[in-house]
Amino acid sequence: MTETSPTLxxxxxxxxxxxxxxxxxxxxxTRTPFQPGRLPGLCxxxxxxxxxxxxxFMEKRVSMPRAFPEMEMQELPHNRVAFFLPRHETYLxxxxxxxxxxxxYSPSQKEWETFLPLTLEMLRGLSLLVTPAALKLEDDTGEELPTPALHEQMTLRFGERNLPLFLNTDALTRIGQIMPGTSASIELTWQIDAAPSPVIVHHQTAPTPAPETL
Structure with missing residues (x-):
């Protein structure tokens, strides 16, 4: 029996x-807006x-015959990546x-050629964060944070505060693991080179739209 290496x-x-x-x-x-609880059709x-x-290895949820070109996933600062095509020396x-x-076929790597990898657990956490009434977040002063919205530069906007997702991948994972009806202290990093600050995350007990895909 042949053993297969674990994959992510x-x-x-x-x-x-x-x-x-x-x-x-x-x-x-293609590109589609983030939808809480929905897994995109490409991973x-x-x-x-x-x-x-x-x-x-790029996998389509709906199997289709066209092959993807050979791509190399390259590391960028702060948990981000770029996709390089060696044959053409271009970027996705x-x-x-x-x-x-x-x-x-982009000739150089800049902002629009930058991507944030997300695991299933991170997607769960992000889905909960942007779903109204799914979570209650309290900062270290006891103030409740509003439900955030996704914005460009891979950020969540909590009112006047922007949270870079690429600085908070571990926090997304931990939030996705909080069971309904329980709470956890999570550290969020609001700026590059800034110290993280704690928030208390309460996962509400009411049913939340966490679809079967997540």
């Missing part, structure tokens, strides 16, 4: 706060203990204009 599934948020996805009608990568399979750079880019475009 990753989904990807673009610079604009949208998700990499798959359009089954065109059999091509990457990598070894559980992978190192950068690595060659991900997610363009927000019009109906949006995901293209393989």
């Amino acid at each position: 599934r990753l989904w990807f948020m673009d610079w604009h706060g949208w998700m990499l996805d798959h359009d089954p009608l065109k059999d091509a990568p 990457a399979l990598v070894p559980a203990a992978f190192q950068f750079p690595c060659r991900p 880019i997610s363009v927000p204009f019009g109906s949006g475009l995901v293209d393989y």
